Amino acid sequence: MSRVWIVKRKHLLIAVVVLGLLASGWLYVSQGSFLPALAENSTPARTIHMVVGEFKSTTADGKTIEAYRWDPGTILVKQGEHIRLSIYGVNGESHPFIIEGLNISGEVKKGKETVVDFTADKEGIYRIICLTHADIAHGGPMIGYIVVD
Structure with missing residues (x-):
């Protein structure tokens, strides 16, 4: 039973890490920094x-x-x-x-x-x-x- 709990815990930890990375990536993209080609006037004059x-x-x-x-x-x-x-x-x-x-x-x-x-x-x-x-x-x-x- 403890082995099943460890596997579930690993999956939960991986899911939390992936969600955290996705959330931070979304914030980065939403501020226009991640994809400069999509940001307005991203190319300097x-x-x-x-x-x-x-x-x-x-x-x-x-x-x-x-x-x-x-x-x-x-x-x-x-x-x-x-x-x-x-x-x-x-x-x-x-x-x-x-x-x-x-x-x-x-x-x-x-x-x-x-x-x-x-x-x-x-x-x-x-x-x-x-x-x-x-x-x-x-x-x-x-x-x-x-x-x-």
Whole structure:
């Protein structure tokens, strides 16, 4: 009789351990830690650093000319990738901008960092356009390209 009791006790102990493991696993999964692919925004954003730069020169007749640029001027992104775009203002006081097709706008100021986050859901070429330097008469065009492939 004691042998039967030991076997039952072993089974009960195994059942308690299995239930405990299942319960702790359920809690782990329910908090989004166990299966990161199922958790929202589980993939960290890839940070891309840009700067606002300026080219300046003097013509033969002594006139100063300048052009403002995003650097790098073109960035490559994979479709579905979460991006954190960190733009630092080096030249020029203010660069209000839009990113066409992504419904993003912002402003880069000299000596400051501007950060925008987005997910590149659709393939295409998206222009980042400085509204201050839109054409050659205003030191532009200051246009960069985000290529989503």
